[in-house]
Amino acid sequence: MAEASYPDDLKYHEExxxxxxxxxxxxxxxxxxxxxxxxxxxxxxxxxVGASVTKDGSYAEVESVKAVSDVFAPLSGKIVEVNEGLADxxxxxxxxxxxxxxxxxxxxxxPSEVDALLDVGPxxxxxx
Amino acid sequence: xxxxxxxTLRRTPLFERHRQAGARLVPFAGWEMPVSYxxxxxxxxxxxxxxxxxxxxHMGEIETSGPQAEDFLQRLLSxxxxxxxxxxxxxxLLCREDGGVLDDLFTYRLAAERFLTVTNxxxxxxxxxxxxxxxxxxxxxxxxAHADWAMLAVQGPEARAALERVAEGxxxxxxxxxxxxxxxxxxxxxxTGYTGEDGCELMIAPGGAAAVWDALLxxxxxxxxxxxxxxxxxxxxxxxxxxxLSEDRNPIEAGLGWACKLDTxxxxxxxxxxxxxxxxxxxxxxxxxxxxxxxxxxxxxxGDGVVTSGSMSPCLDIGIGxxxxxxxxxxxxxxxxxxxxxxxxxxQVRKKPLYEKEISG
Numbered sequence: 001m002a003e004a005s006y007p008d009d010l011k012y013h014e015e016x017x018x019x020x021x022x023x024x025x026x027x028x029x030x031x032x033x034x035x036x037x038x039x040x041x042x043x044x045x046x047x048x049v050g051a052s053v054t055k056d057g058s059y060a061e062v063e064s065v066k067a068v069s070d071v072f073a074p075l076s077g078k079i080v081e082v083n084e085g086l087a088d089x090x091x092x093x094x095x096x097x098x099x100x101x102x103x104x105x106x107x108x109x110x111p112s113e114v115d116a117l118l119d120v121g122p123x124x125x126x127x128x
Numbered sequence: 129x130x131x132x133x134x135x136t137l138r139r140t141p142l143f144e145r146h147r148q149a150g151a152r153l154v155p156f157a158g159w160e161m162p163v164s165y166x167x168x169x170x171x172x173x174x175x176x177x178x179x180x181x182x183x184x185x186h187m188g189e190i191e192t193s194g195p196q197a198e199d200f201l202q203r204l205l206s207x208x209x210x211x212x213x214x215x216x217x218x219x220x221l222l223c224r225e226d227g228g229v230l231d232d233l234f235t236y237r238l239a240a241e242r243f244l245t246v247t248n249x250x251x252x253x254x255x256x257x258x259x260x261x262x263x264x265x266x267x268x269x270x271x272x273a274h275a276d277w278a279m280l281a282v283q284g285p286e287a288r289a290a291l292e293r294v295a296e297g298x299x300x301x302x303x304x305x306x307x308x309x310x311x312x313x314x315x316x317x318x319x320t321g322y323t324g325e326d327g328c329e330l331m332i333a334p335g336g337a338a339a340v341w342d343a344l345l346x347x348x349x350x351x352x353x354x355x356x357x358x359x360x361x362x363x364x365x366x367x368x369x370x371x372x373l374s375e376d377r378n379p380i381e382a383g384l385g386w387a388c389k390l391d392t393x394x395x396x397x398x399x400x401x402x403x404x405x406x407x408x409x410x411x412x413x414x415x416x417x418x419x420x421x422x423x424x425x426x427x428x429x430x431g432d433g434v435v436t437s438g439s440m441s442p443c444l445d446i447g448i449g450x451x452x453x454x455x456x457x458x459x460x461x462x463x464x465x466x467x468x469x470x471x472x473x474x475x476q477v478r479k480k481p482l483y484e485k486e487i488s489g
């Protein structure tokens with residue numbers, strides 16, 4: 001499993017989810033802390049493309065051998081793409097949580113919500 | 129409700145060894161126990177292909193001795209205790225008068241009039257109280273022996289070979305026990321386990337447990353946690369109390385009639401004779417996506433049921449579990465549907481065990 005890491009260019013949600021913002025689009029995933037707490041991911045149940053997600057609401061489930069965990073949307077919007085690769089390789093969520101382990105891409109409905117997310121510094125403080 | 133603070137949890141004599149091995153420690157039945165070290169799947173595979181060891185010192189022991197020890201246990205335990213030879217082992221249920229299961233237990237006959245019964249950690253106090261209550265009128269001594277023993281389960285196709293390299297003397301055959309020195313420590317070795325693999329369960333005085341652990345680690349036996357213990361037992365359809373067994377279920381429903389010798393007139397036998405189970409516990413596997421979990425509702429052809437154990441199977445790479453279903457739906461091959469948090473998942477009743485070692489040659 002990868003070493004603990006929290007990239008500088010991401011925005012973080014207290015429920016251990018991240019967002020990579022690109023204009024009015026964003027990519028979501030779970031943080032290193034979340035995947036480490038969960039253990040080896042064996043199943044990711046993706047949402048439908050076109051589904052709406054609401055900030056702080058659960059939009060998917062991720063499962064380890066022992067546990068089920070909700071994945072929370074850091075921001076609101078509409079899903080435009082899901083990571084199909086996770087169906088066959090859910091372990092990418094452990095191995096590369098900010099890269100190949102991304103979960104969905106979303107068109108944001110309210111980009112101002114980004115202001116409520118944490119930068120890397122405060123997120124790391126939350127973990128300590 | 130927040131979990132109890134770590135300092136209120138009990139620790140086994142191997143706690144420091146778990147920390148050194150990088151264990152993820154979790155509260156379990158009042159104990160701080162290793163759920164995994166390197167990962168459930170790796171530990172599971174190590175036990176299926178090599179050798180792993182589980183600290184199960186949280187499990188309790190009750191020692192029963194005296195001239196009427198056999199008669200007393202015959203009354204309490206569902207199996208035929210008189211058939212257990214000296215240094216033998218036996219699985220049985222502890223039932224209430226109405227047949228509800230108080231616990232499932234392994235009992236070892238250490239001598240003609242001396243027995244050691246291993247309890248589930250979460251049931252130990254309840255079992256002990258039941259033993260003490262029922263002992264009235266019997267010439268027996270019932271003793272809480274939990275503090276006398278650490279317990280280490282060494283399991284896997286290479287477990288025996290690893291044990292033999294540190295043992296002075298011959299290991300017990302299956303369902304037998306032998307007292308012998310292991311790594312210089314006097315150990316009660318039992319040819320039992322909970323994984324479907326060969327191996328031994330070792331009862332060790334608490335002070336000697338770390339020396340045995342270290343010697344086995346040196347022999348290549350991998351630490352394995354309670355997570356892998358659960359997936360291993362589920363693949364071979366061994367019951368877990370609190371999941372597949374409870375006071376609300378009787379042993380016949382649970383498919384444990386083989387361990388109930390009704391003619392011994394144990395407590396509960398009369399009720400079991402009079403009942404006709406409506407449901408029965410069956411193993412099942414998902415035929416598509418998803419992972420079943422405890423308490424998921426089941427739809428079967430003749431009515432509803434419920435999942436009592438569920439997991440991803442590390443060996444089969446599919447969702448597997450056990451569920452109570454109507455008795456008419458127990459036939460292997462019966463299609464059922466499991467409701468996993470609102471999503472219907474297709475499953476099929478299978479025969480035991482769900483996982484079977486490929487027979488080579």
